[in-house]
Amino acid sequence: MSVETLTQWISQYGYAGIFFLLMLGIAGLPVPDETLLTFAGYMVFKGRLHATPTIAAAVLGSISGITLSYAMGRVAGKFLIERFGSYLHLTGERIERAHQWFDRLGKWALMIGYFIPGVRHLTAFVAGSSKLEPAIFALYAYAGGLIWASTFIASGYLLGEKWSVVTKEIQHHFVIAACLASLLFIVIRFARRSGAIQTAKRISDD
Numbered sequence: 001m002s003v004e005t006l007t008q009w010i011s012q013y014g015y016a017g018i019f020f021l022l023m024l025g026i027a028g029l030p031v032p033d034e035t036l037l038t039f040a041g042y043m044v045f046k047g048r049l050h051a052t053p054t055i056a057a058a059v060l061g062s063i064s065g066i067t068l069s070y071a072m073g074r075v076a077g078k079f080l081i082e083r084f085g086s087y088l089h090l091t092g093e094r095i096e097r098a099h100q101w102f103d104r105l106g107k108w109a110l111m112i113g114y115f116i117p118g119v120r121h122l123t124a125f126v127a128g129s130s131k132l133e134p135a136i137f138a139l140y141a142y143a144g145g146l147i148w149a150s151t152f153i154a155s156g157y158l159l160g161e162k163w164s165v166v167t168k169e170i171q172h173h174f175v176i177a178a179c180l181a182s183l184l185f186i187v188i189r190f191a192r193r194s195g196a197i198q199t200a201k202r203i204s205d206d
Helices: 003-027 031-046 051-084 092-105 108-115 120-129 133-206
Strands: none
Touching: 003 031, 003 051, 003 120, 031 051, 031 133, 051 120, 051 133, 108 120, 108 133, 120 133
16 A cells, blocks of 8 residues: 555545554555654644544554554464465465564564564464463553554654654664663573573582
């Protein structure tokens, strides 16, 4: 979907447009989600939308889309990859990479993954196919949706008329930050695991 079509949808359909476009985008369809959110923030800046319902529509659309991805992975993961994977960007290779990332970060991948384009629906799909408990999925995925949507809407509001000029640069910085956060979590988990192994070894030696 082009940026022009995206902005027309939001201008015409308002909160409903934000909700449905985000739901479909996070579920796997080619919707530029960050651009959508930043433009929504700009619309709040212009006074054409109100902040509270804009954030509510964005968060509800986000959690609806990621829940759909989770449900697809939990109910019919392998079947969907074989039959419709190419349409939903669910190739076996990408799913395997997402599995490895999910294994390293655990449930935190659901929160960090929002900020990495092309990863959001994959982490939810992997979480579903891994049979992650719904309550744990909801806690991390929904909190991540709130943080992600609010961050980009706020960016669009603060940027005002410059929103379209620096949107890609902002996305780039957020991707770098998310990757650094992922690396930090991996290092912390490795350090804790190594410490636990050493402690257990000392106890067994004693």
